[in-house]
Amino acid sequence: MVRKLIRTGPSPAIAYSLIAALTLCLLLLGGYVVRQAEQRVTQIQQVEAVGMLSQKRAELESRINSVLYLSSTLSTYIAVNPQEDMQRWYDISKEIVKEAPLVRNIGLAPDNVIRFVFPLSGNEKALGLDYRKVSSQWPAVERAMKTGEMTLAGPVNLVQGGRGLIGRTPIFTLDGADSRYWGLSSVVIDYDGLLESVGLSEQIGEFAIAIRGKDGAGGQGELFFGREDTFSDALAKLEIYFPDGSWVIAASQATDTRISLVWLRVLSWALPLFLCLALIIMYQLYRFALTQSLTDSLTGCDNRRSLMHKMEQLAALHPRTGQGFALLFIDLNHFKEVNDTHGHHVGDELLRQAAKRLRMQVRQSDSLARNGGDEFILLLPSMGGEGAGKLAGKFEALMAEPFKIDDIEITISASVGYAIFPTEVQTADELMNLADARMYERKREKKALEAAGEKEEVIAES
Template structure:
């Protein structure tokens, strides 16, 4: 037995919208996966970039600071050997240090923690006579230097003589009768803005915000003294700047508002997914429209002859399994041409629509009512035997005998119905159609003979 061929059914809207939803969800999932991979890659690249930027800044800062401290060792060594007050020699040595480094703002010597010598004196007169013990903002750093016996880097802070500086203080000791005694402090003031300039440190570099913390050399525990404190909340990378007996912490983060290719990828992918989903739904609408055009009558909305024949073939194939046949009714409207000629095609079309609606009242869910073209209709009813077919044909004719009201016109027409039953009358679909059509024509001739 050949396989059954079901009449083609259109894909339901629910299935298509579900498929479109799944397409969007799958597309978004793939997009987010790709975006996440891209974000990780971008984060890696940005970390490498930030590390390179901070490494260069750190190297420059350490080099500049340590070079100044190295130059100051000669003056400190001389004072340790010659602790006696010798301003001329101190001035000579200080001039050499200042000449070799543009970062040095001034050099001071404070025997017994009181500033007695400043180079250059011009512009720094206010520093002379400064007693560190009476200067609360500086004394803690001085005290740390004395207690540790090592160089201490303090600041940056506002200088009394104006500007912002970093002060490197070294406690000076000398030998007296074989005993090591405290002499006082040697201090070098480093110009902080110029230090940043020479080290090429900027608050904003190549899409990164830069900040430094660790005032007075306290590292991670120190206050932020350069850049925004928010940089340390979510830094891309942090790096330590080392100098004698202290450190700073540098941090970099991506500047707010800096766009990355990841954002573009996500937006482009979302847009593409929406376009594809829209095209998918559009194609479905076109498919449904084409399918409806191929299986339905555009005027009445009923099935067309093609769809009805497909269903009849399917029922005929099922008969050997179910034992259920079907009846086929040809319905032809009488006096329809006269309506068209008298009232026009517009009224004729409305009449066909009303006739289709009236016939639909006798159609079950399992039946198929189709327009065969012109003023002919075909009704396919499964499970109807020859005994019932005659009564149904009479009922269909009676329905058409009632007047139709179309645009204020009372139109009186009738119908001729021919019927054939599968397989009682004939056992193939084409023969059933031909027989029903032939009986309909005979019925039409019979009615004409009565009227004449």
């Protein structure tokens, strides 16, 4: 009966290639998942940033424009009544300040020189200010004069202390059919109070905030609030509009939120690498277990199962290759006496040395197996009967040479039987049986010869 072939599994090269390919696929998949997660986090942050900036923009536009709208009342009055009427200017200014708490002061500058300030207390230093002599404010005044429109300048450092936004409205009075430039009305908005009223700071929650566009210059203007890198790393930017100008407000991540994804990225690398290591260990254990299942642990030779597998493979290939093979059974004579006399440790070493002697005499393509106990089986591909017979005699002579173990010289012998496939038998099992039978036949011959030799010795002695 032909035995079922042993499954040896994939070769190391194929196994490691498959493990490497699987690991690479998992690493690529992990990288894709991390990128998708990062993009999703960024999208969520962008939506949140836009929502927060939209709210701040609406509040800033509402407060600034409402103040500027109220202050236009005074400008309209003067355009119609250009004659100096300090009391009327005072009354109108008082109402404006009452309705707009963010107004720090209101000023009138006939011919670009401030002559009126309300409230006067705390703003005395502003009286007599000639805009033409203040290089930081004169460009904005000139722009208002040229455009004839209200402009918002700042934030600027005020001569009376603190910072403010200055809404300036050029006033033109009618002189017959022509209009004549009268001067400016200005309303100073408390810059710090404005930011506080809308809850604006350089960091709101997880977002860093910055604003650029000093003097209404928009996106090309100077940064006046926050850090420059907020714009370079901006998640969202929105424009804040007011008369004759705009600001741009931006939000970026105040802290590196990628840190929150570090563990995801670590896992995306660690899990595939851990799996790769686990698969390599499992494959190594599998190869070790397979080797153990096919190897004799004492001598390192193949075991009977491994040799049967190789022999059945050669038999199955014979119809295609036309090559036969020989099988030798090698039995060590007097091995039991060695165990009984010197102990099993000496017997084990004897088996190891015997296996080493046999291995040194066989080809690389041959297979030497221990059949259990003191028997060895040698499989010889492409070997005929003549070559097998010569090897049988050579191995018997080789085993008859003394072995030296632990300073003990041990002499044994061997009986070798062989069979040839397919000239003598047609199946692997028949080959094993024939070689085994010939080995026992040879063993009986040797016992008979030894017995005859002992009888002659006794006769000679007598």
